Amino acid sequence: MCTHDHKKSYTRRDFLTKTTLGMGALTMGSMLDPMGLFGNEKTLAGMPKVNGGGILGQTHFPPKVKRIIYLFQSGAPSQIDLFDHKPLLNKMNGQDLPESVQQGQRLTGMSSGQASLPIAGSPFTFKQHGDSGALMSDLMPHTAKIVDDLCFIKSMYTEAINHDPAVTFFQTGSQLPGRPSMGSWVSYGLGTDNKNLPEFVVLVTKDKFGQPLYSRAWGNGFLPSQHQGVQFRAGKDPVLYLTNPPGINGQSRREQLDQLQRLEKINHNDLGDPEILARMAQYEMAFRMQTSVPEIMDTSDESDYIYDMYGEDSRKPGTYAANCILARRLAERDVKFIQLYHQGWDQHGNLPSAIKVQCKETDQATAALITDLKQRGMLEDTLVIWGGEFGRTNYSQGQLTATNFGRDHHPKCFTIFMAGAGIKKGFTIGATDDFGYNVIQRPVHVHDFQATLMHLLGIDHERLTFKLQGRRYRLTDVHGEVVKEILS
Numbered sequence: 001m002c003t004h005d006h007k008k009s010y011t012r013r014d015f016l017t018k019t020t021l022g023m024g025a026l027t028m029g030s031m032l033d034p035m036g037l038f039g040n041e042k043t044l045a046g047m048p049k050v051n052g053g054g055i056l057g058q059t060h061f062p063p064k065v066k067r068i069i070y071l072f073q074s075g076a077p078s079q080i081d082l083f084d085h086k087p088l089l090n091k092m093n094g095q096d097l098p099e100s101v102q103q104g105q106r107l108t109g110m111s112s113g114q115a116s117l118p119i120a121g122s123p124f125t126f127k128q129h130g131d132s133g134a135l136m137s138d139l140m141p142h143t144a145k146i147v148d149d150l151c152f153i154k155s156m157y158t159e160a161i162n163h164d165p166a167v168t169f170f171q172t173g174s175q176l177p178g179r180p181s182m183g184s185w186v187s188y189g190l191g192t193d194n195k196n197l198p199e200f201v202v203l204v205t206k207d208k209f210g211q212p213l214y215s216r217a218w219g220n221g222f223l224p225s226q227h228q229g230v231q232f233r234a235g236k237d238p239v240l241y242l243t244n245p246p247g248i249n250g251q252s253r254r255e256q257l258d259q260l261q262r263l264e265k266i267n268h269n270d271l272g273d274p275e276i277l278a279r280m281a282q283y284e285m286a287f288r289m290q291t292s293v294p295e296i297m298d299t300s301d302e303s304d305y306i307y308d309m310y311g312e313d314s315r316k317p318g319t320y321a322a323n324c325i326l327a328r329r330l331a332e333r334d335v336k337f338i339q340l341y342h343q344g345w346d347q348h349g350n351l352p353s354a355i356k357v358q359c360k361e362t363d364q365a366t367a368a369l370i371t372d373l374k375q376r377g378m379l380e381d382t383l384v385i386w387g388g389e390f391g392r393t394n395y396s397q398g399q400l401t402a403t404n405f406g407r408d409h410h411p412k413c414f415t416i417f418m419a420g421a422g423i424k425k426g427f428t429i430g431a432t433d434d435f436g437y438n439v440i441q442r443p444v445h446v447h448d449f450q451a452t453l454m455h456l457l458g459i460d461h462e463r464l465t466f467k468l469q470g471r472r473y474r475l476t477d478v479h480g481e482v483v484k485e486i487l488s
Contacts, residue, residue, distance in 0.1 A: 054191030059458030064422030064488075066193075066381035068186070068453065069327050069338045071366060073358075074167065075210045075345030078392035078407050079415040079436070081122045081355055084154055085135045086436040089394055090121030097395045101435045108161055110348065110397055111408040117395035119435075120405045123352055132426030139359040142367035148426040149370055149379075150417045151486050155430025155439040158390050158411045158446050163211040163346065166389035166411065169446055171217045173475045180221035180466070182450060183337035185475045186457060187227040189464045193334035196292040198230040200337045201330055205361075206234050206318025208343040218339060222468050224274060226281040229339060232326065234318030238297045243290075296329055309372065311364040321365035328372055331382055345388055348397050349406035370419045379420045383456060387416025394436045413439045416449075422456040424488045447480035455482045 080086060097117040111117065124137045130148040143150075160166035165175035172179040180188070183200035192199040202218045218229030232238045248256075264276050302325060307314050314321035320342045327338045342362060347354045366386060373379040391414025392407035399405070413432045419425075431441035454461040454475065461480055465472040 054189050056189045060460040063458030065383045065456040067336050069384045071340050071386045073345050073388040074343045076388040076390050077345045082137045083415040084436050085126040088434045092119045093121040101437050108409050118400045120396040140363045142364045146367050149419045151423045152417045152428040154415045155443050156414050161411050177216050180223045181218050183229050184220045184227040186337045188223050200229040202229040202231040202339045203323040204341045205320045210343040210346045310368040324365040324369040351406050381421045383420040385418050447476040450476050451480035452483045
C-alpha cells in the first residue's frame with residue numbers, strides 16, 4: 001500500500017532544504033575523499049583527467065607542467081645589477097636622467113622630491129655565459145653556469161609602484177586585498193595528487209627583514225578555505241596547531257574527528273554553509289599531515305653531496321637554501337604549487353653591499369635546485385620561477401657616491417627567469433632601452449605571466465572562474481594573454 005501523502009504541500013523552503021541535504025552529502029564525501037567520489041570520469045578525448053578533487057573534471061588542454069616552484073624574491077631585485085646590462089649607464093654615471101627617457105612616468109614619494117635623478121651605472125661586471133650567450137652579473141656565478149636551462153623575460157612590467165600592492169598583484173591578479181592567490185586558484189582547479197599534503201605550500205625564509213609579507217599573499221580570498229596556502233615553518237612545530245595537545249594520541253584524535261564530522265554534517269544540513277565542509281576538509285588534512293609533515297621536514301636522509309650542492313646554509317633550517325631542499329622534497333611528493341618567499345631585496349640605499357648579501361644567500365641554492373630537479377628527471381614536468389614584484393630605477397635614490405647608492409621602485413620594466421617544463425631553454429624574450437628604463441620589445445604584463453602559468457598547467461585562464469556576488473572572477477581579471485613565444 002502506498003503511504004505517501006500526495007496531498008501534502010511542499011514549500012519552497014522544503015524543496016531547498018531537501019536539495020541542500022543531498023548536495024551536502026555529495027560535497028562532504030568529495031572533500032573528505034577527494035580522490036574518490038566524483039572520479040572525474042567525463043573527459044574529452046585526449047584530455048587528462050583531474051583526479052585530485054579539483055573543480056575541473058579535466059584540464060582544458062594537455063598540461064606541460066605538473067607542479068610549480070615559485071622562488072619569489074620579495075623587495076624587488078635590481079635587474080640592472082643582475083641581468084639587464086646597460087653600459088650607457090656607466091658612461092653617463094652621475095648625469096641627470098633625461099626627461100625624454102623618463103617620459104613623465106610616475107615616481108614614488110621617496111624620489112619625486114629629489115632635485116635631480118642622477119644616473120647610477122652598475123659597479124658589477126657582466127659577462128656572457130653558456131651557448132645562449134646570456135649576460136649575467138658576477139653577483140650570480142652559480143646561476144650563470146646554468147643559463148642554458150633558463151628562459152629570461154626582460155620586459156616584465158606592472159601597474160603597482162609600491163611593495164604591498166605589487167606583491168598582491170603578482171600573487172592574486174589584483175592590487176587590492178581579498179582575491180585568491182595563484183596557488184589557491186591552482187588548488188581549486190586541479191586539486192591534489194597527494195591527499196596527505198596540501199596542494200599549496202608556502203616557505204618563508206626565517207629571520208629576514210625588509211618589506212613585510214602578509215599571509216593574504218597566499219590566501220584563498222573568496223575560494224573555499226581549504227585552498228589557502230599552508231605555511232611550513234622551521235622549528236619544533238612546522239605547521240601551527242598540528243601537534244596533538246598533551247594527553248591526546250592519534251587514536252583519540254581520530255575518534256574526536258569522527259564525532260565532529262557527524263556533528264558538522266548535521267550542522268551543514270541545517271545551514272547549508274559550504275564553509276562547514278571546507279573546515280572539515282582542513283581538519284582531515286591536518287590529521288593526515290601529522291604523519292606526512294614530519295617526514296617531509298626531516299632532511300637527515302639527504303646526502304652530504306646534496307648539502308654541499310645547495311651550500312653551507314642548507315644545513316640550517318629556515319634558510320633560503322634549506323627551503324630550496326624542502327621545495328624539491330615537496331615536489332617529489334606531488335605538491336602542485338610550492339611558493340618560497342625571500343625578503344631583503346628592497347635596496348633604497350647601500351645597494352652595492354646589500355645586494356651581495358642577497359645573492360650570496362640565494363644564488364647557489366637557486367642553481368642547485370634547478371640542477372637537482374634536472375638530475376632526478378623532475379625538471380621535465382616541473383616549472384621553476386625566479387623574480388620579484390617590480391624592478392629598480394636606473395637612477396640613484398638619494399646621494400650617489402663612488403661606492404654607494406640606492407635604487408627606487410620601477411614598475412615599468414624588470415626581469416624574471418624560469419626553468420623547466422614547457423619553457424624554451426637558453427632563451428630570452430623582451431628588451432629595454434639603452435637606459436634600462438622603458439620596454440622597447442615584447443612587453444609582458446603581470447596578467448600575461450599569470451595566463452602563461454595557467455596555460456602550462458593545462459588551464460585556460462579565461463575559463464577557470466568563481467562566481468561571487470553576481471560576477472565571475474578569475475586570476476587574470478579581464479586581462480592576460482599567453483606568452484606563446486616562450487613555450488617549447
